[in-house]
Amino acid sequence: MAAHHRYHVDQDGHSITVLSDVRRRRADVLVDGKTVASVRVPRRGAAFLRGELPGDPPDPPKPFLIRVSHAYDSGDVPPCALETDGMRYLMPSVPLTREEEWPAEPTPPARTPGELARRWRNRVHRTGRGGSGPRV
Known part of the structure; x- marks a missing residue:
């Protein structure tokens, strides 16, 4: 199993990237290349990262939640999902x-x-x- 995983999706004209380091048990969220959230991944359960997509005036910023779970099998990539506006999107894994x-x-x-x-x-x-x- 790879020690690092990267997930990426473009949402509402913004780039959202999640970097997950399995060995260090750390996950970071980048919006448009800037780190907006970082969390230590628990040994059991999922890690939740909250952030906001910048809004164009007069629109307010749009909040989102990212859930990074543990892999189902030892060789699998852990699933990562983006939740925003009541919708959930599975974020694709992108090779580093x-x-x-x-x-x-x-x-x-x-x-x-x-x-x-x-x-x-x-x-x-x-x-x-x-x-x-x-x-x-």
Whole structure:
């Protein structure tokens, strides 16, 4: 299980991000890149974070509540939900690093020699060399 989790959603023209550190048992909420709430996550139960979305004058700020629960299984990502205006939105988990992204599905093996040659030509044409693509 990953030690850090990031959740992100855009709501009413504002960016809401939750950063959860499982090992330190800490959760932070950022609105438009600024920390607005921070809480220590309990060993049992959920952590609740309260904040406000800035309102454009003459609209008042809009309060919200974020609930970060514990994972159901050891390999799962803990669920995180945003509650505002009487509605609850499940916040999607967003990878923190490139290594945490979902792996690309493997390309199935070529069924014919012609298909293998076509893939090789496309790769050479796309990258300018016979390698597997640009190295990162």
